Amino acid sequence: MRSYWLVKSEPDDFSLDDLERQGKEPWTGVRNYQARNFMRDGMKKGDLVLFYHSNITPPGVVGMAEVLSDPYADPTAFNPKSDYFDPKSNPENPTWILVDIGFREKFPRMVSLDEIRTHPVLSGMRVAQKGSRLSVQPVSTEHFETLVALAKA
DNA sequence: GCCAACGTTGGC
C-alpha cells in the first residue's frame, strides 16, 4: 500500500531542477517534530511525493518525487558547522530523521497554491490552509490523483 | 519587506 506526501522546498535553496540534476537528495534540515514523525513513521520506499515550491511567486506544486530510502538519522544534526546542527541530537539516539527523496518528474505545468485553494477537491489539502507551515505532510489518494491529473491536463 | 500564523523555549 503506497502512501502519498507533499514536501515544501524554497527553490532558491533547493528546487525541483536541483533534484533532477542530483537524482536524489537526503531530505536534511527538517526541524519540526510533526514533519519528522511523518518521515520516520509514515514514509516507505516507493511512496510518491508532490514537490512544492514555497517562498516564490507563485507558490505551487511543480513535480513529483519519490521516497528512495528507509528513514535514517539526519547527519547535519551532528555537524557543528551545519546550519542544521542540533547539539541535543546524537548518533546513539538521534532526534532528527530523514529519508532520501528521488526525482521522478517535472509536471507539464505548475499547479499553483491559488489554484489548489479554489479547486473544489484540492481546497481540502493541508497546504491550502492559511498559515500552514508544515513542510512534510500527508496527501490523500484523491488529492494526489486529482492534482496530478490537473498538472497534466 | 511586511507581518500573521505557528512552534519552541524558558521563567515562574
Next chain:
DNA sequence: GCCAACGTTGGC
C-alpha cells in the same frame, strides 16, 4: 504546567 517572548515560515 502555563504562557509570554521569541524565532521562523511563507504568502503576499
